[in-house]
Structure formats: C-alpha cells, structure tokens
Amino acid sequence: MSVIAxxxxxxxxxxxxFGVFMAWGVxxxxxxxxxxxxVGSRALTIKQAIIIAMVFEFLGAYLAGGEVxxxxxxxxxxxxxxxxxxxxxxxGMLSALLAAGTWLLAASLWGWPVSTTHSIxxxxxxxAAVGIGIDAVDWARVGSIVASWVVSPxxxxxxxxxxxxxxxxxxxxxxxxxxxxxxxxxIYMFAVGFLIAMVxxxxxxxxxFADAGMALSYxxxxxxxxxxxxxxxxxxxxxxxxxxxxDAAVLSRxxxxxxxxxxxxxxxxxxxxxxxAHGSxxxxxxVGPMAAVYSVIVNExxxxxxxTMPNWVLLLGGLGIVAGLGTYGYKVIATVxxxxxxxxxxxxxxxxxxxxxxxxxxxxxxxPVSTTHTLVGAILGVGLARGIGALNLSVIGTIFMSWIxxxxxxxxxxxxxxxxxxxxxx
Amino acid sequence: MAxxxxxxxxxxxxxxxxxxxxxxxxxATAEELIPFFQAVTAGNWQDAEAIQQRxxxxxxxxxxxxKNLRLHLPKSLFLPVxxxxxxxxxxxxxxxxxxxxxxxxxxxxxxMAIPEFIQSHMQxxxxxxxxxxxxxxxxxxxxDELLETGFSxxxxxxxxxxxxxxxxxxxxxxxxxxxxxxxxxxIEDDLRPVNVMFLYRVIEWIGELSNRAQRVGxxxxxLLAR
Numbered sequence: 001m002s003v004i005a006x007x008x009x010x011x012x013x014x015x016x017x018f019g020v021f022m023a024w025g026v027x028x029x030x031x032x033x034x035x036x037x038x039v040g041s042r043a044l045t046i047k048q049a050i051i052i053a054m055v056f057e058f059l060g061a062y063l064a065g066g067e068v069x070x071x072x073x074x075x076x077x078x079x080x081x082x083x084x085x086x087x088x089x090x091x092g093m094l095s096a097l098l099a100a101g102t103w104l105l106a107a108s109l110w111g112w113p114v115s116t117t118h119s120i121x122x123x124x125x126x127x128a129a130v131g132i133g134i135d136a137v138d139w140a141r142v143g144s145i146v147a148s149w150v151v152s153p154x155x156x157x158x159x160x161x162x163x164x165x166x167x168x169x170x171x172x173x174x175x176x177x178x179x180x181x182x183x184x185x186x187i188y189m190f191a192v193g194f195l196i197a198m199v200x201x202x203x204x205x206x207x208x209f210a211d212a213g214m215a216l217s218y219x220x221x222x223x224x225x226x227x228x229x230x231x232x233x234x235x236x237x238x239x240x241x242x243x244x245x246x247d248a249a250v251l252s253r254x255x256x257x258x259x260x261x262x263x264x265x266x267x268x269x270x271x272x273x274x275x276x277a278h279g280s281x282x283x284x285x286x287v288g289p290m291a292a293v294y295s296v297i298v299n300e301x302x303x304x305x306x307x308t309m310p311n312w313v314l315l316l317g318g319l320g321i322v323a324g325l326g327t328y329g330y331k332v333i334a335t336v337x338x339x340x341x342x343x344x345x346x347x348x349x350x351x352x353x354x355x356x357x358x359x360x361x362x363x364x365x366x367x368p369v370s371t372t373h374t375l376v377g378a379i380l381g382v383g384l385a386r387g388i389g390a391l392n393l394s395v396i397g398t399i400f401m402s403w404i405x406x407x408x409x410x411x412x413x414x415x416x417x418x419x420x421x422x423x424x425x426x
Numbered sequence: 427m428a429x430x431x432x433x434x435x436x437x438x439x440x441x442x443x444x445x446x447x448x449x450x451x452x453x454a455t456a457e458e459l460i461p462f463f464q465a466v467t468a469g470n471w472q473d474a475e476a477i478q479q480r481x482x483x484x485x486x487x488x489x490x491x492x493k494n495l496r497l498h499l500p501k502s503l504f505l506p507v508x509x510x511x512x513x514x515x516x517x518x519x520x521x522x523x524x525x526x527x528x529x530x531x532x533x534x535x536x537x538m539a540i541p542e543f544i545q546s547h548m549q550x551x552x553x554x555x556x557x558x559x560x561x562x563x564x565x566x567x568x569x570d571e572l573l574e575t576g577f578s579x580x581x582x583x584x585x586x587x588x589x590x591x592x593x594x595x596x597x598x599x600x601x602x603x604x605x606x607x608x609x610x611x612x613i614e615d616d617l618r619p620v621n622v623m624f625l626y627r628v629i630e631w632i633g634e635l636s637n638r639a640q641r642v643g644x645x646x647x648x649l650l651a652r
Contacts, residue, residue, distance in 0.1 A: 033433040164576070173579020256574045339434035344574070372433050379436060386506035386576040389440020394502045398432045 004087055007425065008297045011090055018097035019290030019313075020320040025104050026116050026282050027324020029332055031057060033372045034278040035271065036336030041348040043267035046337065050330050052268075053275045054322045060279025060363075061287070061318040062311070064200045067366035068281050069314065072120065072288025073295070075366065076145075077128045081136045086296045088132055091425070093289035095417030096123035100285070103410055114402055115370040119410040120285040121145060126411025127418040145367060149403070152358050152369040153377025160354030160381035163188075167346055168385065171259065178245045181262040185240065186233045188353070192269045193232030195357055196276055197225035199364045232269065239265050256346075263345035270352035277359035278371045279321065285368065287317035342389050347382045354378040373399055438503050441495060441512055442569045448491040448516065449566040449642075452523040455484040456559040456635060462530050463552050467545050471537060478530045488523040492516055506577060511649045518645050519566070521638045522559050529631045536624060543613050544625075547606040551632055554599040558636035561592040562643050572650070582650055592643040599636035603629060 004011070035053050038044040044052065082089045100119035107114040121142070128136045171180045201221040243265060245258045291313045343351070355371070355378040362369045376395060383391045458481045465473035495516060499509055532538070540548050565588040568581070575581040606629055614622045 036433070168576050168579060172575045173581065175580050255571055336434050340437045342437050342440050346574070376433060376436055380504075383504055383506070386578070387573075388437075388506065389442050389573060390438030391504040392436055392438045392502060393504045395432050395436045398435070402432065 012297050015290045015293035019286045022101045022286035023317045023320025024324040027321035028328035029108055031329050032332035032336045034274045035333050037348045038267050038271040039337030040340035041343045041345045043264040043345050046334050052271055056272045056275035057279035057321045058318040060276035061283035062314050064280035064363050065283045068284035068363050068368050069288045071366040072284050073292040075141050076124050078138050090293050090296050091421040092127040093292045095414045097289045098417050099123040099413035114406045116285045117368045117370045118406040122407035122410030123414035127414040130415045131418040148367040148369050152374045156354045156358040156374045156378040157381030160350045160378040161385050164350040164382045164385040164387050177259045181259050185266050186236050189236035189269050190229040190233040192273050194225050194229030197228035199360045260345050267345045267349045270349045273356040274352045277356040280363035281359050283317040347387045350382050351378040442573050444495045449519045449563050451488045452519050453559045453563040455523040456526040456556050478534045481530045485523045485527040492520050507649050515645045518642045525635045544609045547609050551602040551606050554602050555632050555636040558595040558639035561595050562639040564588050589643040596636045596640040603633040
C-alpha cells in the first residue's frame with residue numbers, strides 16, 4: 001500500500017511511457033498488414049493508406065476499443081485475489097507491457113512473425129500464474145481467448161469465402177461484369193457502413209455515451225446504423241459515377257481491368273473498416289495494462305472499485321499508434337504492399353471485409369484476436385473460392401509456430417521483469 | 427522490419443502468367459515454320475538455316491521457361507487448379523515447340539526439297555497447323571480471365587468456344603493432311619524413295635503439330651471441368 005502512495009505518480013508515468021511505446025510498436029509494424037492489402041492491390045497510394053490508417057485506427061481505438069481494453073485490464077486476472085496486494089497488479093501490468101514491447105521489438109528486428117495480442121496475453125498470464133499464483137488467472141477466460149485465435153481466422157475465412165462467392169455470382173461470372181459491378185457494389189458499401197456503425201453503437205460506445213448520459217436501445221442502434229450505412233453507400237455511388245468502362249481496358253489483354261477499378265473504389269471503404277477494426281482490437285493490447293495501473297493508483301490501492309476507464313487512456317493509445325504510423329509504419333506498409341501485388345481489388349475487398357467484420361465482432365465481445373492471423377484466414381477463404389493464383393500454405397505452420405513461441409517467451413520475460421520490479425521497489 | 431511476415435509470405439507467385447508466357451514462346455516457335463517452308467520452297471538454304479537457328483533458340487527459351495515454372499511450383503502452394511493438371515498442360519504446350527524444332531531440324535539436315543506438285547498443298551497445310559497452335563494460345567491467354575472469375579461462370583463459355591474453334595482448325599488440318607498425302611502418292615513413283623519416305627514423315631509431324639495444339643485445348647478443358 002505504501003509503495004503506491006509513495007511512487008504512485010512515477011508508476012503511472014512509467015505505465016504511460018511503456019503503453020505508448022507498445023502502441024507505437026503496433027502502429028509501426030502491425031498496422032502494415034491491415035493496410036498493405038489495399039496498397040498492394042493499388043486501390044490506395046501509400047499516402048492515402050497512411051491518412052486512412054491514422055484517422056480510422058484512432059477512431060477504432062477511441063470508439064470501439066473499450067471492451068477489449070477491459071478484458072486485458074481485468075478479464076484475464078481475477079482482481080479479487082489481489083485486494084491485499086494491489087502493488088503486485090501494478091508491477092505485473094508494467095512488466096507485461098515491458099515484456100511484450102521488448103519481445104515485439106526484438107522479433108521485428110530479427111524478422112520473426114509475432115502477434116502483439118499473443119505477446120501481451122502470454123505476458124499477463126505469465127506474471128499472474130507464476131508471480132501471484134495459478135488461481136489468479138481466470139483460466140476459463142484465457143481458454144475462450146485462445147479458442148478465439150482459432151475461431152477468428154476460420155470465421156474470417158468463411159465470411160470472405162461467402163463474399164467472394166457472391167461477387168462471382170453477381171458480378172464476375174455474368175456477361176456484363178462492369179454494369180453489374182456498378183449495380184451491386186454499393187450494397188457491399190452499405191454493409192461496411194452498417195457493420196461498423198452497429199458494432200460501435202451496440203458495444204463500443206458505452207463509455208462515450210455514459211459520459212454524455214445517453215443510452216440507445218438495440219432498435220435505435222440498428223436504425224442509426226442503417227442511416228450511416230445509407231450515407232456511406234451514397235458517398236460510394238458518387239465516387240463510382242466517375243469510373244467509366246473505357247474501351248482501352250476492354251481491348252487490353254484482360255477484360256476485367258475496368259471491373260477491378262470499380263472494386264478499387266469499394267476497397268477504399270473496406271480499408272477504412274480494416275483500420276477501424278484493427279484500432280478497436282489491437283490498441284487495447286497497449287492501453288489495457290495502462291488502464292489497469294491507472295485505476296489502481298487513482299483509487300489509492302483499492303482494486304475492483306467501479307472506476308470507469310478514463311477516455312484519455314484510449315486517446316493516448318490512439319495517439320501512440322498514429323505516431324508509430326507516422327514515424328516508421330509507412331515504410332512497412334510500402335514493403336508489405338510491394339509484396340502482395342498478386343491480390344486484385346475484387347479479392348482484396350472480400351478478404352478485408354471478412355477480416356474486419358470478424359475483428360470488429362471480436363472487439364465488441366471483448367476478445368483480443370490477432371488481426372494479421374484473421375486476415376490470413378480471410379485470404380485463404382478467398383483462395384478456397386479459387387480466387388488467388390498461388391497461396392503458400394506453409395504460412396499456416398508459421399502461424400502455429402508463432403503461437404507456440406510467442407506465448408512462452410512473453411510469459412517468461414514478464415516473469416523476469418515482474419520479479420525485478422518487485423525486488424527493486426519493495 | 428517485418429521480413430518474414432506471415433502475411434506477405436502467404437502470397438506465392440501465380441503460375442498463370444508464366445504459363446501464358448511459355449505458350450507464347452511455344453507458338454512463336456511454331457510460327458517460324460511458315461517462313462522456314464517459304465525458304466525451303468524457294469531453295470534458299472541459307473535463309474532456311476538462319477530460321478532453323480531461330481527455331482532452336484526459341485525452343486530453348488521455351489524449355490527454360492518450362493523448367494523455371496516447374497521449380498516454382500512446390501507442393502506447398504495452394505493453387506486454384508490442381509497442380510498436376512497445370513504441369514501436364516505445361517508439358518503439352520512444350521510439345522508444340524519440340525515438334526516445330528524436329529520438323530525444321532530434319533528438313534534442314536536432309537536439305538529436303540518439296541516437289542513442285544505439292545508445294546501449294548504444303549504451304550496451306552503448314553499454315554493450318556500454325557493456325558491451330560495460335561488458336562490454342564488464344565485459349566491459354568484466357569487463363570488470367572479464368573482466374574479472375576474463379577474458373578467458373580460466363581468465362582467458361584468463352585473458353586469453350588475458343589476450344590471448339592481449335593477443334594475445327596485441327597479437323598481442317600486433318601483434311602489437308604489427307605489431301606497432301608494423296609497428292610504425294612500420285613507423284614511418288616517419280617521421286618527418290620528415301621526422299622518420299624521422309625516427306626511422308628514430315629507431313630506426319632506437321633499433322634502432329636496441330637494434334638498437339640488440340641491436346642493443349644483438351645487438357646485445358648479437363649482442367650476446367652471439375
């Protein structure tokens with residue numbers, strides 16, 4: 001108790017520094033996969049991708065990031081066990097942030113595929129199970145989180161498969177693909193707007209509305225989401241008007257060149273959705289521990305007090321991501337974009353929308369998932385619909401390896417940092 | 427920097443474009459037969475030799491493309507069509523180039539003159555075989571559109587039509603083969619028997635060229651019929 005009273009401010013500042021560092025890392029590295037799809041299929045330039053990423057990552061973090069943040073903050077560890085030793089929670093969360101941040105940085109330098117989500121979950125479970133006690137971990141919750149890592153790529157793959165199938169039936173496999181593209185693509189745009197608005201209002205906006213003293217019923221939310229969907233659709237229709245089927249494209253070797261240009265417009269919207277989804281889920285990895293430390297310190301050591309999470313914590317996370325994007329992320333986006341040129345907009349959109357829908361749903365339910373793995377699942381779904389020239393299946397092995405390696409390493413690092421903090425500060 | 431990013435390493439190089447490139451070269455090899463036969467008919471062996479050289483070079487180029495493509499189709503790749511089907515199609519495309527090389531090779535090697543009586547027949551016959559190869563190329567060039575539509579729907583009809591046209595050309599080539607054999611039969615007693623034997627063989631090979639073009643078409647059809 002005395003530690004918190006004595007070093008409270010220092011610990012809080014430390015948490016903020018580590019948290020922002022972690023968010024910076026997410027922005028610098030992780031966002032690239034979410035945005036690279038759009039850049040690779042040439043639906044967006046790097047500059048446009050950066051702007052969209054900055055705006056929508058931030059919005060996603062701020063508007064829909066609350067649920068996952070609260071899972072990371074108090075879902076994995078049972079706070080009741082720590083009522084007598086609140087400082088352990090502070091040390092633990094600090095070491096989790098530091099462990100995940102270090103591990104991510106090291107792995108990025110060596111070029112190893114790791115997931116932010118898996119690192120932080122591994123770190124939190126690690127310090128709690130070893131530093132505090134096996135019972136401190138809510139194993140049922142951890143189980144459901146781990147299950148979601150398997151379910152989310154599969155779900156995203158199924159959605160993307162369905163989306164791409166519908167595109168084949170409605171647009172590509174007809175004798176007038178261009179006209180049909182113009183007719184049906186606004187519907188997909190509506191779906192993007194509706195989905196994002198719905199999840200945001202039903203799940204994410206709780207804390208924003210609570211501040212404003214507002215509450216929406218399910219029906220009202222659906223109504224507003226429909227309106228937003230229609231608005232998005234209207235913007236899309238205006239943008240689509242400018243695309244014409246020019247004869248050069250018809251005569252060029254691939255008759256679908258002009259159809260792909262219509263899909264490229266749709267991809268602007270799915271890229272926004274993807275950035276939003278990523279912001280809503282992955283920012284929590286940085287912000288969650290930060291919020292946990294804050295709530296202990298602000299309540300002067302009383303754990304589990306019903307302190308609502310302050311908005312500035314989410315804001316700080318959002319800013320960290322934007323900073324990461326601006327300083328380093330744009331380079332990684334360019335690299336990723338250069339490597340995935342085989343993905344055309346008609347496939348890229350299906351993959352992005354499938355992944356974004358899955359991640360946003362996970363964010364709404366408070367499940368921390370890996371955006372990259374979800375996107376990989378979505379792309380495999382499009383591949384199953386025979387849409388992609390060649391997919392490297394050995395990647396699935398790499399993903400499993402990254403789970404097997406990341407979780408223990410995150411845990412071990414967090415345990416080391418935890419005992420260091422404990423020794424130094426007590 | 428994320429170099430071994432699972433996301434970017436997910437994307438392999440699509441074999442569709444290299445397949446089309448290979449077929450383009452194979453057809454270009456066959457197409458050289460037209461100027462080659464013109465040179466032979468005119469008795470200009472210097473030109474004929476230069477053209478034969480070009481044919482051999484192109485055939486080599488096709489071989490290199492074939493090897494390269496095979497090396498870049500590991501079993502771990504997940505393709506929209508069965509890998510074995512693609513590799514078989516590739517072998518058949520390559521057979522077109524090989525056949526053209528064999529025809530030019532034997533004719534130059536034996537300095538085979540074409541009797542005047544069958545010269546016009548021969549020209550028409552070679553043209554029909556090259557036409558068949560070019561029609562097969564047209565069908566193969568639809569592979570990228572097929573990929574775009576996920577190998578289904580309206581695009582299938584387009585390719586079906588191209589393959590049907592290919593069959594027509596092969597039938598025409600067969601008809602011309604019968605005619606040229608008949609013409610050669612009529613004059614064969616006036617020629618040296620060994621030369622006549624080899625003329626029959628060249629005629630057979632030219633017929634084989636259009637057969638191989640047709641086989642590319644049928645293999646493509648099998649690949650689509652799933």
